[in-house]
Amino acid sequence: MTAQHDQNAGPDPYTSPKTFYGSELRRVREEAGLSQTEVGERCFCSGTYIGQFEAAVRRPQPDISRMLDEAFGTGKHFRRLCELARRSKLPSYFEDAAELEKLAEAISTYESTFVPGLLQTESYARALINAAQRFAPSKVVDDLVRSRMERGSVVDEATGPLLWVIIHEAVLNVRVGGASVMAEQLSALAETMRMNRRVLVQVLPYAAGEQAFLNGTMVLMAFADSPPAVYTESAYTGQLIDEPSLVAQYQRAYDLVRAASLPSEASLALIESTAKEFAKQ
Structure with missing residues (x-):
């Protein structure tokens, strides 16, 4: 050839x-x-x-x-x-994962504390980034917020990935940016659940007790022409994993967490009721 x-x-x-x-x-x-x-x-x-x-x-x-x-x-x-x-406005540890995110056919993610980045509103994202980058110049914060919003645009694309999200119930109660920001964020999340058939969100309730991933973030990405990969993240670092046996272990653990989570309709009802409570404050 x-x-x-x-x-x-x-x-x-x-x-x-x-x-x-x-x-x-x-x-x-x-x-x-x-x-x-x-x-x-x-x-x-x-x-x-x-x-x-x-x-x-x-x-x-x-x-x-x-x-x-x-x-x-x-x-x-x-x-x-x-x-x-490879120079990027994104944190260096997240650059490769962000690139793969754009290519994935399906993304399955779990978040223990915050709404996942792909579904964050600008106000919610800014509050999180301000807290994490307390001593950074305003321009750095602005650039990071802009990058996060640009990432989120993939959710609205007709050819974007299927997105399966599991959030711990704690995500609904961690007050990020104040009551008005939380009301806006949870209402936006509920709207996405109602209007975007490519996005499915479940809440892992407190009653589910101990489960895998309780202390962090996990993103499993599947592709059309290459093996799946997993990205895990903590406060200031992250790791991209593509070793097949480890990826399979993460997939099995994710399936167990998904089984322990509330169905989509019950999750939507909980998210909407929590949004209304924040809106009253």
């Missing part, structure tokens, strides 16, 4: 460091007379994966960039471009 079998058009290379990386990869590959599949074989990945880098769908990865430099004999060219392309 030759390079001519791959797609010929690519994104504008000067739009961002990520698109420039993709255009450079395409240029070097085509000059070498190789297809995406052939390059993938040299980097121990699929041709589809290489194509996603060229199309600037996926963010460049350090290990793949190193193998590209070795395969093409380009010194540290792709490693340097990778470093530039």
Whole structure:
């Protein structure tokens, strides 16, 4: 197979460091007379994966960039471009997970304390980020809020992922930003549950007692053409997990938590009643 079998058009290379990386990869590959599949074989990945880098769908990865430099004999060219392309307004530990979030066909998430980021209102997100970044300049806070709101837009897209959310009942009672912010956030969450058929939310009640994930956040992402991955997060760090046996263990634990949670309709009723209580305050 030759390079001519791959797609010929690519994104504008000067739009961002990520698109420039993709255009450079395409240029070097085509000059070498190789297809995406052939390059993938040299980097121990699929041709589809290489194509996603060229199309600037996926963010460049350090290990793949190193193998590209070795395969093409380009010194540290792709490693340097990778470093530039990976600069982000998001926390460094979350960057790869945020990239995968955009590609997922389905996202299953559990949150013990806060409404998940994809479903947060701007006021709610700002209150959380202000608390976590107490000593950061206002511009940093503004950038983080903007990034979180941009992430949330995927929920409203017709081709966005199926989103299955489990929140602990504590999420409804942790007063973030005051009563008015909570009333707005819970009302918005209820509206999404009613109007968006691709979003399903369940509440894990206090009565369920001890369950997995009680002390943190877990996001399980499933993809059309690659294995699933799990992202876990605590206050100032996070971990992306793709080891198959661990991902399977998280999936089994999530299924148990889902079984212990309230049905969607009962969850909606609880969320709406709590929103009304906050609105009265």
